[in-house]
Amino acid sequence: MPDARFRPGDAVRVRKSAPLGHIRTPFYIRGHSGVVERVCGAFPNPEELAQQRDGLPAQPLYRVRFRQQDVWPDYRGSAADVIEVEIFQQWIE
Amino acid sequence: MKDLGAYRPLDYFQLMEVSLRELLVEKGVVTEDAIKGAMATMRARGPERGAAMVARAWLDPAYKARMVANGSQAAEELGFEVPGLKLIVVENTPKAHNVVVCTLCSCYPRMLLGIPPEWYKSRPYRSRVVREPRKVLGEFGLKVPAKVRIRVHDSNADMRYMVLPMRPAGTDGWSEERLASLVTRDSLIGVAVPVLPKKPKTRKS
Amino acid sequence: MIERGHHDMGGQPAGKVKRTEHAYDDWQLRVDAMMMLLVGVVGGRKRMTVDELRKNIESLPPADYDKMGYYDRWVISLTQTMIQRGVITTDELARKLAEVEKRARR
Numbered sequence: 001m002p003d004a005r006f007r008p009g010d011a012v013r014v015r016k017s018a019p020l021g022h023i024r025t026p027f028y029i030r031g032h033s034g035v036v037e038r039v040c041g042a043f044p045n046p047e048e049l050a051q052q053r054d055g056l057p058a059q060p061l062y063r064v065r066f067r068q069q070d071v072w073p074d075y076r077g078s079a080a081d082v083i084e085v086e087i088f089q090q091w092i093e
Numbered sequence: 094m095k096d097l098g099a100y101r102p103l104d105y106f107q108l109m110e111v112s113l114r115e116l117l118v119e120k121g122v123v124t125e126d127a128i129k130g131a132m133a134t135m136r137a138r139g140p141e142r143g144a145a146m147v148a149r150a151w152l153d154p155a156y157k158a159r160m161v162a163n164g165s166q167a168a169e170e171l172g173f174e175v176p177g178l179k180l181i182v183v184e185n186t187p188k189a190h191n192v193v194v195c196t197l198c199s200c201y202p203r204m205l206l207g208i209p210p211e212w213y214k215s216r217p218y219r220s221r222v223v224r225e226p227r228k229v230l231g232e233f234g235l236k237v238p239a240k241v242r243i244r245v246h247d248s249n250a251d252m253r254y255m256v257l258p259m260r261p262a263g264t265d266g267w268s269e270e271r272l273a274s275l276v277t278r279d280s281l282i283g284v285a286v287p288v289l290p291k292k293p294k295t296r297k298s
Numbered sequence: 299m300i301e302r303g304h305h306d307m308g309g310q311p312a313g314k315v316k317r318t319e320h321a322y323d324d325w326q327l328r329v330d331a332m333m334m335l336l337v338g339v340v341g342g343r344k345r346m347t348v349d350e351l352r353k354n355i356e357s358l359p360p361a362d363y364d365k366m367g368y369y370d371r372w373v374i375s376l377t378q379t380m381i382q383r384g385v386i387t388t389d390e391l392a393r394k395l396a397e398v399e400k401r402a403r404r
Contacts, residue, residue: 018302024249027308028224046250050347050349052382061252075225078227081226082244084246084247085247103402109374109377110332111325113376113380116391122336122345123342127342131334132327132328197308197352198305198355212317212318215315216312216364217315219307220308220309220311221311221315224309247308
C-alpha cells in the first residue's frame with residue numbers, strides 16, 4: 001500500500017477533471033479545496049474494480065471537509081455548514 | 094385482450110428477474126434456498142440494530158467513545174454481523190447536526206438499518222440535500238437553528254454512515270429498550286431527531 | 299453534457315422529496331438477494347463486484363435511468379454484469395426470456 005501523503009488538518013484540493021469510466025469522486029466537488037478530516041484507510045481502486053480489474057495496490061482514501069459556502073456560489077445556510085466527502089489520494093492535487 | 098382478472102402480466106424487468114434467476118440456478122451459481130434466505134434477512138431487517146447501538150451509547154459513555162472511534166467494531170460488540178461494513182458514526186451535538194446521503198447511488202448501512210427508503214434513493218434527495226440541506230430538512234419537518242452547523246456526509250466511496258442523535262430530555266431512568274424505541278430510522282439518517290411520544294390527551298367526560 | 303454522469307446528481311436542481319414508502323415486492327427482494335449472493339456479501343463464491351453493478355447502472359441511458367425503478371435498474375445491471383463476466387450468454391438469456399414469457403401467458 002502506498003503511504004498516505006496527507007494527514008488530518010492538511011489543506012487539499014480535488015483535481016478538476018472529467019475523465020470517463022466509473023468514478024466515485026462526485027462532479028460537484030472536483031476543483032474544490034477542503035481540509036482532511038481523517039484518513040479512512042487504503043482500499044482497492046473502484047475505478048479499476050468496475051472494469052473487472054483488481055484495483056490494487058490499495059489506495060489511501062480520505063474524508064475531506066469542505067465549507068458549503070465554498071462549494072456552492074448561492075449557498076444560503078450557515079457559514080459554518082460543511083460537506084464531508086470521501087476522496088481517493090489520486091484525486092488530490 | 095381477454096379479462097384475466099387479478100393477473101398482471103410480467104413487465105420487462107420482472108421477466109428479466111425470473112430469467113436471470115432461473116439461469117443462475119440452472120448453472121449452479123446460486124440456489125433457490127440461498128435466495129430465499131437472503132430475502133428473509135432483508136425483509137425482516139429494520140433499524141433496530143442501529144437503534145440498539147444508539148441506546149447503548151446514550152447509557153454507556155465508554156461504548157459511545159468506542160462507537161465514534163470504530164463504528165463497525167461497536168456493531169460487532171453488540172453481536173451484529175456486519176460483513177465488510179466500514180461504519181463511521183457521526184455524533185449530533187448542540188452545535189452540530191449530521192445528515193447522510195449517497196449522491197452517486199444509494200449507499201447505506203443496510204445490515205444495521207435495513208433496505209433504504211425510496212426517498213433516500215430518489216433524485217430530489219440525492220441532488221438537493223448536499224446543496225440546500227436546511228431547506229430539505231425543513232421539508233422533512235426538521236428545523237435546524239442557524240447557530241447549529243449542518244454536516245452533510247456523502248457516502249460516495251467505501252465508508253458508510255450512521256447518525257448518533259442526541260438523547261432527548263425527559264428520558265432519565267429509562268431502560269435501554271425504551272430508549273431504543275425512540276430511535277427511528279430517519280433519526281439515524283439525520284432527517285429527523287428522536288422525540289418523546291405525545292401523551293394521549295385525557296377526554297373530559 | 300457527457301462530462302457529468304447522469305447519476306452524478308449532487309447539486310443538480312430537483313423538486314421536493316416525495317416521502318411515500320411502500321414494502322418491497324417479492325421480485326424486488328429477489329433481485330436484492332441475487333445481488334448480495336453474487337457480490338459475495340453473504341458467503342458463497344464472489345462472481346462480481348458492486349463496482350460493476352454501479353458501472354452498469356451508470357451506463358443506462360439517462361431517460362431510462364430516470365423512468366426505471368430502483369430494482370429495475372438493478373436487475374438490468376446484474377444481468378449485464380453476468381453477460382460481461384461470461385456467466386451467461388446473450389443467447390441463453392434470449393431463449394430463457396422467451397421460455398418464461400411463454401409460460402407466463404399460459
